[in-house]
Amino acid sequence: MTIEQKTIAATGNGIVAEAYRQIEPDVICAYPITPQTTIVEDFAKFVAAGKVRTEFVTVESEHSSMSACIGSAAAGARTFTATSSQGLALMNEELYVASGLRLPIVMVNANRALSAPINIHGDHSDAMGARDTGWVIFFAENAQEAYDHTVIAPRIAEENLLPVMPTLDGFITTHAITRCELADDAAVKDFVGPYHPAHTLLDVDPIMVGGFANLGNTYMKIKQAQRTANDGALASIKRIADEWAGLTGRPYDHVEGYGLEDAELVIVIMGSAAGNARAVAREMRADGKKVGILKVRCYRPFPTAELASALAGAKAVAVMDRSDSFGSYAGPLALDTMTALFAHDLHPQMRRYIYGLGGADVKLDYFRKVYADLEASLSGASDPGLTYLGTD
Amino acid sequence: MATIKELTYLPERLSGGHRLCGGCGASIAVRQVLLGAGEAEVVSSVATGCLEVSSTIFPYGAWEGSVIHNAFENSAATISGVEAAFKSLKRQGKIDPERELKFAAFGGDGGTYDIGFQSLSGATERGHNFVYVCYDNGAYMNTGIQRSSATPQYAWATTSEVGSAQPGKLQRRKDLTSIMADHRIPYVAQASVGYWNDVVKKATKAFAAEGPAFLNIMAPCPRGWRSDAAQTTELARLAVDTGFWPSFEVENGEWRMTMPAKTRNGLTPVVEFLKPQGRFKHLFKPGNEALLEEIQRDVDEYYAYLQNRCA
Numbered sequence: 001m002t003i004e005q006k007t008i009a010a011t012g013n014g015i016v017a018e019a020y021r022q023i024e025p026d027v028i029c030a031y032p033i034t035p036q037t038t039i040v041e042d043f044a045k046f047v048a049a050g051k052v053r054t055e056f057v058t059v060e061s062e063h064s065s066m067s068a069c070i071g072s073a074a075a076g077a078r079t080f081t082a083t084s085s086q087g088l089a090l091m092n093e094e095l096y097v098a099s100g101l102r103l104p105i106v107m108v109n110a111n112r113a114l115s116a117p118i119n120i121h122g123d124h125s126d127a128m129g130a131r132d133t134g135w136v137i138f139f140a141e142n143a144q145e146a147y148d149h150t151v152i153a154p155r156i157a158e159e160n161l162l163p164v165m166p167t168l169d170g171f172i173t174t175h176a177i178t179r180c181e182l183a184d185d186a187a188v189k190d191f192v193g194p195y196h197p198a199h200t201l202l203d204v205d206p207i208m209v210g211g212f213a214n215l216g217n218t219y220m221k222i223k224q225a226q227r228t229a230n231d232g233a234l235a236s237i238k239r240i241a242d243e244w245a246g247l248t249g250r251p252y253d254h255v256e257g258y259g260l261e262d263a264e265l266v267i268v269i270m271g272s273a274a275g276n277a278r279a280v281a282r283e284m285r286a287d288g289k290k291v292g293i294l295k296v297r298c299y300r301p302f303p304t305a306e307l308a309s310a311l312a313g314a315k316a317v318a319v320m321d322r323s324d325s326f327g328s329y330a331g332p333l334a335l336d337t338m339t340a341l342f343a344h345d346l347h348p349q350m351r352r353y354i355y356g357l358g359g360a361d362v363k364l365d366y367f368r369k370v371y372a373d374l375e376a377s378l379s380g381a382s383d384p385g386l387t388y389l390g391t392d
Numbered sequence: 393m394a395t396i397k398e399l400t401y402l403p404e405r406l407s408g409g410h411r412l413c414g415g416c417g418a419s420i421a422v423r424q425v426l427l428g429a430g431e432a433e434v435v436s437s438v439a440t441g442c443l444e445v446s447s448t449i450f451p452y453g454a455w456e457g458s459v460i461h462n463a464f465e466n467s468a469a470t471i472s473g474v475e476a477a478f479k480s481l482k483r484q485g486k487i488d489p490e491r492e493l494k495f496a497a498f499g500g501d502g503g504t505y506d507i508g509f510q511s512l513s514g515a516t517e518r519g520h521n522f523v524y525v526c527y528d529n530g531a532y533m534n535t536g537i538q539r540s541s542a543t544p545q546y547a548w549a550t551t552s553e554v555g556s557a558q559p560g561k562l563q564r565r566k567d568l569t570s571i572m573a574d575h576r577i578p579y580v581a582q583a584s585v586g587y588w589n590d591v592v593k594k595a596t597k598a599f600a601a602e603g604p605a606f607l608n609i610m611a612p613c614p615r616g617w618r619s620d621a622a623q624t625t626e627l628a629r630l631a632v633d634t635g636f637w638p639s640f641e642v643e644n645g646e647w648r649m650t651m652p653a654k655t656r657n658g659l660t661p662v663v664e665f666l667k668p669q670g671r672f673k674h675l676f677k678p679g680n681e682a683l684l685e686e687i688q689r690d691v692d693e694y695y696a697y698l699q700n701r702c703a
Binding site for chain 2: 053055059061069076077079093201203209215
């Protein structure tokens with residue numbers, strides 16, 4: 001049974017703000033930063049117009065934003081925020097506190113480059129700084145996915161006691177107007193449901209949150225429980241996302257393939273550039289080439305088994321990262337992909353690319369070159385090593 | 393205000409058995425301040441520091457009310473989130489609309505004057521209904537007596553050492569209480585654990601205020617001050633009596649001196665406060681008389697400045 005939806009023209013930020021309005025969190029603590037800004041601006045309009053009962057706390061920094069979110073969530077309020085780039089980096093300390101205290105905070109991130117040099121455009125450097133923090137992290141290809149990830153986020157957070165970060169690419173997705181399906185307000189409210197935390201700071205029986213776990217192996221046991229929760233979240237995410245997919249008619253998988261039924265040459269990618277990759281793959285498949293793409297939607301926890309299974313038939317795999325992991329063998333997505341393949345005893349030819357940093361153009365020719373490199377790898381061409389695309 | 397006998401009937405908010413040192417001013421400050429909440433329930437946040445590490449060692453907790461520790465620099469931001477949640481849930485009827493709660497945030501001088509200053513200023517400007525309590529012992533005592541912007545001039549600290557090239561910390565301390573008063577919030581006060589009645593009276597006003605309140609409480613640290621644990625309250629009184637730490641309050645913009653009656657005939661010389669403390673012992677060596685005179689001059693100037701604002 002599907003729910004009522006209407007087709008609207010919206011920016012990614014606009015439709016994320018609509019999701020925030022529909023969910024109507026108890027508390028939003030937020031700070032403005034390009035290109036997240038219009039999410040909080042739109043929400044401020046909802047507050048001013050009396051469309052939400054949310055307590056809207058306009059803090060003095062992103063560090064205080066996440067700090068206040070932690071206080072709010074520990075007090076039992078469904079708590080949201082949104083950020084980007086330097087803001088996400090500034091609150092990094094607090095990201096670990098949120099996940100370590102197992103607080104189900106939801107925060108949309110508008111993916112953007114990190115300083116220096118300063119650059120306000122899209123890439124994945126900021127979100128990658130959060131990859132080991134214990135947050136669930138989604139990457140959206142477009143505004144619609146950003147909306148869907150945002151709607152399912154609170155249930156994932158509250159069921160697994162993990163903070164959730166749906167992300168969308170700065171400007172390309174946050175600011176471009178596209179066609180979206182907006183679900184009926186009541187349907188979203190029904191789907192998200194009420195929030196009943198087990199223990200809160202406001203309970204009549206006092207609790208202590210964030211005590212000093214310095215003796216014995218208490219700290220390590222708590223970290224192990226976090227590991228278990230993260231690993232276990234994949235199934236929960238899939239179930240909740242499938243439920244939403246059943247209502248909207250838009251399917252969800254942690255990883256989504258195109259042409260993988262017979263593809264020998266596969267590009268692994270996340271975020272908005274997946275569309276560019278798909279366009280090239282479609283064109284090449286029309287010419288009879290066995291190419292495909294694999295798009296990762298759920299980046300943390302990393303869907304290792306799903307990714308390996310989707311790539312089982314690939315002879316050559318290129319991973320395209322929109323951020324670098326300086327000093328390591330490859331970009332972060334490539335490292336995760338290679339780990340998954342190795343763990344499942346799969347050994348295709350591998351190629352590593354960095355593209356689109358700081359909003360640099362992502363040209364269709366880049367994908368054609370990558371597929372050509374993969375084809376050459378099967379004829380014994382040597383690995384040129386980690387390659388930055390479009391800098392020559 | 394309640395008499396001391398009446399205060400003994402109020403609930404104990406910080407139980408014995410915490411791991412703070414003997415003679416620590418911080419636990420005294422917490423107990424005196426929370427007496428100001430009367431019978432009301434209080435939810436507290438506490439910054440990383442001696443008070444936090446000594447009162448929340450898992451699986452034990454010394455706090456009788458709910459407490460949250462988040463990090464070092466964000467005690468104020470954290471309690472602002474708790475207070476926002478309370479407001480929202482109450483407004484929506486998700487918790488008992490009749491429920492009354494008070495909110496308090498604690499931090500040492502490092503967590504308040506320095507690293508937590510922005511968080512405090514922000515939460516204060518936003519007008520959350522909470523009492524911020526700084527227990528000021530004049531250094532980063534938890535990490536081992538490093539200088540903060542609250543460390544007195546010429547005090548020894550482990551990052552403002554005393555040697556042939558410098559006589560301890562070179563800079564004057566920051567006047568945080570005045571800065572907080574200039575946020576134009578309902579209530580700001582400075583007091584010392586040496587005068588329990590002054591602290592309790594001010595804490596009562598702070599908890600009764602609608603909106604943010606700030607209390608700066610002088611809380612000696614025997615480890616860091618290199619002083620006798622048995623002398624804590626005496627030193628805390630001398631801090632006030634000498635004018636080193638004047639007692640004053642700013643209530644709805646009205647500045648008021650609240651010094652003990654005995655100072656009416658003049659302040660005690662500041663050397664009486666400095667002398668029992670090992671962190672100032674180099675100042676009493678021959679040749680350093682000018683430094684002592686400078687400290688006295690600075691105390692007098694600051695006291696005159698305060699009297700002027702209170703005039």
